[in-house]
Amino acid sequence: MIWTRLLALIVKEMLAAFRDPKARMALVMPPLIQFFLFAFAATLEVSNVPVGVLNQDWGAQSEQLISRFERASAFSEVRRYGSEAEARAAIDRQDVMVVIQIGQDFSRKLAGNERPTVQLLLDGRKSNSAQILSNYLNTIIAQYSAAYRMGGAALQPESEIVDRSWYNPNRGYRESMVPVLIATLPMTMVLMIVGMSVARERELGTFEQLLVSPLQPLEIVVGKAVPGLIVGFAQCTIITLIVIFGFGISLTGSALVLFTGLAIFLVSIIGIALFISSLVSNQQQAMMGIMVTMMPLMMLSGFSSPVQNMPDWLQPIAQINPLTHIVVVIRGVFLRDMAFGAVAERLWPMAAIAVVTISAAAWMFRRKIQ
Amino acid sequence: MDALVSTEGLAKSFAPNATPAIQSLTTKIKAGQVTGLVGPDGAGKTTLMRLIAALLQPSEGRIDVQGRDTRTEGAAIHDEIGYMPQRFGLYEDLSVMENLTLYADLRGVVGDERTATFEKLLAFTDLARFTDRLAGALSGGMKQKLGLACAMLKSPKLLLLDEPSVGVDPISRRDLWKMVYSLIDQGVGVVWSTAYLDEAENCAEVIVLNQGRVLFQGDPKDMTAKMAGRVFKLHGAGAERRALLARTLTSDDVIDGVMQGEAIRVVIAEGAAAPTAQSIGAASVTIAPTPPRFEDAFVAMLGGQPKRTLAQATRQRSDGDGKAPVQAKALTRRFGSFTAADHISFEIARGEIFGLLGPNGAGKSTTFKMMCGLLRPTEGSALVDGLDLYKAPSAARARLGYMAQKFSLYGDLSVAQNLDFFAGAYGLSGARRREAVGRVIEAFDLKPFLNENSGGLPLGFKQRLALSCAIMHEPPVLFLDEPTSGVDPLTRREFWGFINAMVGRGVTIMVTTHFMDEAEYCDRVALIYRGKCIAVDTPEALQHAVKSKDIPEPTLEDAFIALVEQHDRAQQAAA
Numbered sequence: 001m002i003w004t005r006l007l008a009l010i011v012k013e014m015l016a017a018f019r020d021p022k023a024r025m026a027l028v029m030p031p032l033i034q035f036f037l038f039a040f041a042a043t044l045e046v047s048n049v050p051v052g053v054l055n056q057d058w059g060a061q062s063e064q065l066i067s068r069f070e071r072a073s074a075f076s077e078v079r080r081y082g083s084e085a086e087a088r089a090a091i092d093r094q095d096v097m098v099v100i101q102i103g104q105d106f107s108r109k110l111a112g113n114e115r116p117t118v119q120l121l122l123d124g125r126k127s128n129s130a131q132i133l134s135n136y137l138n139t140i141i142a143q144y145s146a147a148y149r150m151g152g153a154a155l156q157p158e159s160e161i162v163d164r165s166w167y168n169p170n171r172g173y174r175e176s177m178v179p180v181l182i183a184t185l186p187m188t189m190v191l192m193i194v195g196m197s198v199a200r201e202r203e204l205g206t207f208e209q210l211l212v213s214p215l216q217p218l219e220i221v222v223g224k225a226v227p228g229l230i231v232g233f234a235q236c237t238i239i240t241l242i243v244i245f246g247f248g249i250s251l252t253g254s255a256l257v258l259f260t261g262l263a264i265f266l267v268s269i270i271g272i273a274l275f276i277s278s279l280v281s282n283q284q285q286a287m288m289g290i291m292v293t294m295m296p297l298m299m300l301s302g303f304s305s306p307v308q309n310m311p312d313w314l315q316p317i318a319q320i321n322p323l324t325h326i327v328v329v330i331r332g333v334f335l336r337d338m339a340f341g342a343v344a345e346r347l348w349p350m351a352a353i354a355v356v357t358i359s360a361a362a363w364m365f366r367r368k369i370q
Numbered sequence: 371m372d373a374l375v376s377t378e379g380l381a382k383s384f385a386p387n388a389t390p391a392i393q394s395l396t397t398k399i400k401a402g403q404v405t406g407l408v409g410p411d412g413a414g415k416t417t418l419m420r421l422i423a424a425l426l427q428p429s430e431g432r433i434d435v436q437g438r439d440t441r442t443e444g445a446a447i448h449d450e451i452g453y454m455p456q457r458f459g460l461y462e463d464l465s466v467m468e469n470l471t472l473y474a475d476l477r478g479v480v481g482d483e484r485t486a487t488f489e490k491l492l493a494f495t496d497l498a499r500f501t502d503r504l505a506g507a508l509s510g511g512m513k514q515k516l517g518l519a520c521a522m523l524k525s526p527k528l529l530l531l532d533e534p535s536v537g538v539d540p541i542s543r544r545d546l547w548k549m550v551y552s553l554i555d556q557g558v559g560v561v562w563s564t565a566y567l568d569e570a571e572n573c574a575e576v577i578v579l580n581q582g583r584v585l586f587q588g589d590p591k592d593m594t595a596k597m598a599g600r601v602f603k604l605h606g607a608g609a610e611r612r613a614l615l616a617r618t619l620t621s622d623d624v625i626d627g628v629m630q631g632e633a634i635r636v637v638i639a640e641g642a643a644a645p646t647a648q649s650i651g652a653a654s655v656t657i658a659p660t661p662p663r664f665e666d667a668f669v670a671m672l673g674g675q676p677k678r679t680l681a682q683a684t685r686q687r688s689d690g691d692g693k694a695p696v697q698a699k700a701l702t703r704r705f706g707s708f709t710a711a712d713h714i715s716f717e718i719a720r721g722e723i724f725g726l727l728g729p730n731g732a733g734k735s736t737t738f739k740m741m742c743g744l745l746r747p748t749e750g751s752a753l754v755d756g757l758d759l760y761k762a763p764s765a766a767r768a769r770l771g772y773m774a775q776k777f778s779l780y781g782d783l784s785v786a787q788n789l790d791f792f793a794g795a796y797g798l799s800g801a802r803r804r805e806a807v808g809r810v811i812e813a814f815d816l817k818p819f820l821n822e823n824s825g826g827l828p829l830g831f832k833q834r835l836a837l838s839c840a841i842m843h844e845p846p847v848l849f850l851d852e853p854t855s856g857v858d859p860l861t862r863r864e865f866w867g868f869i870n871a872m873v874g875r876g877v878t879i880m881v882t883t884h885f886m887d888e889a890e891y892c893d894r895v896a897l898i899y900r901g902k903c904i905a906v907d908t909p910e911a912l913q914h915a916v917k918s919k920d921i922p923e924p925t926l927e928d929a930f931i932a933l934v935e936q937h938d939r940a941q942q943a944a945a
Contacts, residue, residue: 001797002797004794004797004798004799005794005795005796005797007794008790008791008792008793008794008795009791009794009795011790011791011794012780012783012787012791012794015783015787016780016782016783019782019783019784019787020782023782204778204780204781205774205775205776205777205778206778206779206780208744208772208774208778209772209774209778209779209839210795211743211744212742212743212744212767212770212772212849213767213792213795213796214764214765214767214768214795214796214797215764215795216763216764
């Protein structure tokens with residue numbers, strides 16, 4: 001009896017989500033588009049950009065330095081400018097983000113064992129990328145002058161810091177960010193599907209129709225949760241496959257651990273969505289609720305900036321965010337073979353969130369009819 | 371008299387191949403009288419209103435408002451008419467005064483003129499006491515009055531009212547008509563559109579529309595007069611009356627028949643012989659001619675009630691244990707300090723149609739919700755088939771069928787998918803589900819629509835589907851929330867035909883309504899007013915109770931208003 005009722009509800013939810021071709025497209029297309037946007041467009045690496053050079057020095061040393069720029073893979077081209085005005089105009093037109101100005105005494109000072117100066121003119125409108133470029137250039141310049149002195153004056157280099165990024169040796173943005181999309185994209189989708197579905201039924205009047213049927217509040221909650229779980233899980237799987245085979249980011253740890261984590265994560269997100277939908281009375285309010293929840297979930301997850309860098313009072317809040325935990329699990333499983341014990345430490349908080357939110361939603365639905 | 375509006379060969383289509391919303395309409399609307407635009411939902415009333423208001427352009431023909439062509443002089447027309455759309459654009463979060471001020475600003479009514487107009491309109495609509503109240507907190511009737519005030523700001527010569535009486539209780543409805551009549555005396559022309567056919571009789575002239583075609587134009591009395599001598603009331607059929615109605619309708623001579631309390635009202639075909647006790651095969655029945663109503667003429671014009679014999683949707687129920695299948699025991703519901711329902715008690719016998727009647731906000735919906743298990747009573751209990759809805763909710767709910775006021779099935783799912791879902795939600799599986807779904811498909815002729823989205827069905831079939839979904843699990847008790855308000859008379863008859871058939875098989879029905887025609891189908895009605903049940907009786911007994919010199923032949927609406935006023939007087943006397 002109870003299984004018949006539940007099955008009917010689940011089948012109905014799936015039909016409602018997939019019967020309409022437009023609704024079907026809405027489920028499949030946006031996550032895919034977002035996925036490729038995130039993966040390709042929103043990158044923190046700077047590559048393939050042209051740089052400008054204003055060389056006022058006539059010595060061989062400056063040419064050696066410029067040839068180092070030309071060899072650097074990050075720059076597509078080194079454009080030379082004859083005058084300061086020309087360089088200024090180039091930045092103004094956004095032809096280049098940076099112009100390296102080599103002073104006329106560069107070679108002389110270098111040869112005379114003095115400190116030569118190189119000026120970087122950066123486009124402050126693109127502060128982030130310019131910052132990264134400036135770092136690259138500084139490194140190249142420092143390397144050049146070090147090499148020059150080694151060859152020329154045979155000075156002993158001072159002690160040097162060498163950093164190695166374990167698990168992500170190339171420190172690739174893609175390797176650390178793209179796998180996280182396995183959690184964030186299905187999360188937005190599931191929040192929408194589940195959060196809106198109850199509100200939509202309320203608006204249509206079908207929710208009352210459900211409440212007068214023998215379906216119990218908890219059954220309604222489960223009936224709404226399962227289709228969300230199925231859709232979310234399918235999306236997780238597809239995106240995981242794309243990440244592994246499309247982007248060639250290999251899964252270092254176990255797939256079983258990954259998907260166990262994802263399942264618990266999705267249930268906790270469904271719990272949050274159901275709780276939102278139990279509070280609202282129409283789709284507009286549901287939309288607001290979802291938006292208001294989604295941003296903090298994203299920002300406080302360590303998805304883009306590490307939780308450790310947040311102020312102390314925010315860190316406990318990040319702990320009750322399921323996304324925080326799954327981000328750790330995903331990065332752990334993809335980049336290194338995270339031990340199961342460490343994974344489990346991340347699983348139980350998500351499970352706890354799921355239990356709390358789902359019970360709260362069921363309680364709210366029950367209360368609504370009292 | 372000068373025509374305010376004249377149309378010639380007017381037609382409007384919204385898509386090249388669609389059936390036109392209005393077809394070849396030539397008419398004149400005069401000043402100083404009410405012109406009724408009468409027809410069921412979807413007849414084209416709103417389209418015609420919007421054409422007159424120069425908000426739509428005609429596809430063919432022309433339409434002049436006060437001698438101005440709506441195609442070219444729309445802006446001038448907007449300035450001279452008042453238009454109150456169906457859901458007038460009141461801002462629910464603004465107070466009555468703020469709404470008025472806003473519309474006065476929009477219409478350029480300022481300065482002394484504004485002060486004078488506000489004073490006049492607030493007195494006229496009796497809203498002066500409520501100027502600080504939020505529009506959203508007004509009752510249906512008061513909202514319409516405020517809408518009317520906003521439409522009247524510029525003292526228009528022509529006032530277009532689109533279904534002003536929807537969602538308005540009988541008392542407020544009477545007030546609205548009084549207000550409109552006093553406008554008429556000032557020479558304003560009023561166009562009043564309505565789906566309630568009884569309102570046609572209040573109009574000096576009517577334009578009767580059905581599916582975009584004009585069925586009749588002129589004095590409604592002329593239309594009704596055509597039916598003289600063709601309408602009869604059958605009294606004394608007792609418990610057999612539903613079966614008798616069904617039997618009577620099979621005769622070719624009878625084009626229409628409805629229940630009216632304990633009587634049956636039949637309309638015979640033109641030229642047919644008057645029915646006799648022999649011809650209808652019920653010796654104990656007395657037959658008396660009765661004055662025709664506008665609705666009789668309307669149904670006759672549409673060719674009479676559709677005669678389809680449909681299979682039975684439910685099986686015969688045994689008499690049970692003789693206990694009342696629905697019991698309300700001192701149902702009370704408080705919201706804070708406000709008591710929405712105050713110790714309401716009634717019992718509904720097996721095979722009875724019981725109506726909950728009352729103005730909006732009287733506690734009718736609260737009571738109904740408590741009976742459905744949607745709202746927990748503060749005190750008292752609601753029993754369905756002997757089970758307490760709040761002690762054994764799942765089991766009790768399995769024994770009731772519920773049909774909501776508006777169509778509330780899944781419009782994006784097909785008919786078959788809706789049926790499957792509701793069968794499953796009521797725990798039917800396997801062979802029992804197939805059997806239940808098959809039975810309603812056959813009974814309600816749903817086969818041709820099985821794979822269509824239910825949202826796109828014609829209104830009549832939507833109702834059939836909603837009823838199917840409510841009764842697949844064969845509940846002994848069926849609850850209907852305003853099942854046929856705004857529905858055209860033919861669909862309404864068909865629907866009540868189904869209900870009568872089920873009642874004949876022992877199903878118990880509870881229905882809420884503020885629509886008097888619906889109340890007439892009931893065996894007994896409970897009148898809910900200010901949270902109290904002020905009368906429970908048969909419609910005839912209620913009508914009889916208020917019979918007086920002033921109203922020798924009270925309608926149910928008269929009875930309703932008289933009882934409410936009586937209650938108010940008693941309350942005042944006590945206080």
